[in-house]
Amino acid sequence: MLYQTHIDSWEQKATIRTRPRRIIEDDELSYYPKERQPLCFDPIIEKLGQSIQDEILLQSLYKYIKDIIIFETEIVNKTASKIAKGHFPYDFPFEVKHDAMSVVIDEDYHAFVAMDFQNQLELQTGIKPFKEFNEIELSRAIPRAIDLLDNTFHKAGMELIAVAISENTVTNDVAAFSRDPNIKRSVKGIMSDHLTDEGRHAKFWSEICKIYWANISEDSRQAIGSVIPTFLEEYLTNDIQKEFDTALINQLALPSIVKKKLIENTVDGYPITSQHPMMVNIRRFLVSSGISEHAPTRNLLEQYF
Template sequence: MKAEDYLSFVDAWEGRATIRTRPRRIVENDEKLIYPLSRQPLVLSETFTRECAHLRDLALVQSLYKFINDVVIFETEIVDKTARSIAKDNFAIRFPFACRYDAMTVVVDEDYHALVAMDFMQQTIALTGVQPISLPEEIELSRAIPAALALAPDHLRSAVELICVAIAENTVTNDVAAFAKDDTVKQSVKGLMADHLLDEGRHSGFWSRLVRIYWHAAPQQDKEVIAQILPVFIAQYLTNDIQKSFDFVLIDSLPVAEPIKQALREETQAMCFPINRHHPLVGNIMRFFTASSMLDSPCVQHALADYLPAGGLQ
């Protein structure tokens, strides 16, 4: 895809962006879950089910707070930074005005998502009376992007940043989609996720197209250097170290005896997905590499061989 072939989605944004079209989401005082059980395996563990079932909702509220905290960090510190740089034409890779205009709509959307998330968190605190425990000050991307940039020569740092953000935006879109379909959670939470998804679907396509534009014009030597950095980024991005640390803080906050806490810690320690082709988010990441045309390059196929389907590309 060439830069001159890019078409802005300005009409779609004006007609469908959640900041333009969606009402405020008000958290309901009903019996439905405030956070999906499937997204917090701790509450499904043997010890928790046996010893702490009465604390399930408390654990889910704290897990929602952590999720909201992650959203705010992701939107305001990571996506906003790159999108704003592109929009203001301060990015090392130059894009035409149509791309830069769309990048500014991404800035507006992401900051609005953060605002809505903060509002929902305050509503939940008011409804439940549960104050957040200590929340992480960073997310996996806070470590993964700098790790990738550290491996890039100066002239490729912006390209690597662009690709890392694009991977994350495409991954979160599919993750939010699964969240929005969960019928066990409150309607306001589902609505919050559905609103987010409506914007993120547009964003994921935006980032994929920008990477296609860059990749189309990139010299082969640069592609080969970037390809070698991708596995480092993915391995850092897919770790669960921050989530595990949060779960330990959550366990420590539970009003139960120390032997129960220790059993919960041991079960949590054992909960992790291997970082390979079977990790649940790898499929989303590979779809991005296909959509962005990066996976058409043999150097990328070779670098990502451990993440590709066992039979290779069909």
């Protein structure tokens, strides 16, 4: 199976090669799309007015930025750099390793941009994140799926597929920012810069998973395929968002009875079914990587198709 390198398009289009630094504007526009933070639609919060909503949206953007930094540096680059350096237990050709190194550069750059942006926000608003959050859904979902496998080769394969799935779903987030007319231009700019690189990454991960999946043994496909459903359930939970929302509500300057009511009202996430908003991208990945053609794995994932 041939692998086509993306190095030419990286040289021409990678944001680290082409984009200027984004400076945050001092205007009336929002930091974060309201549609991504249902708390702002709670009738109590709506009644309390704009400034509390701004506070919630700014803290939500801080969390989003921190999540990006964790995702890029601890999740994607852990796997991408293993591949680039030839430490992944499947020997990919040079072009794959070289492209994996370009992913490492992109993701470190995304984390660098996110740190800069957070610092600009803190200087402009005088407000810091109210709390440090050090985990994202993947920080739990990947180890939990991997723990079910007893073989290092299979563990690495599951990690590869988990990263590939998550790199194929990040584009979903970004769309919410671009369609909201009330968001600051610099925030939208950063999101669309990021999206430019992520389109290339999604394709990279799908293609290398296709090569990997086609070349491993049937036993390996069975073993890895058997834990993909566990990974998806853990990845798509709403637990961490709920923990964040609860902590955010608890530090608002409101009477405790109001906070209690707000916490009761926090919404549960989307049910984890074929209708989940991230499932379109996940299905597309499972098809393009060839994983869904493997009958035993496909049977386990039936509910999502």
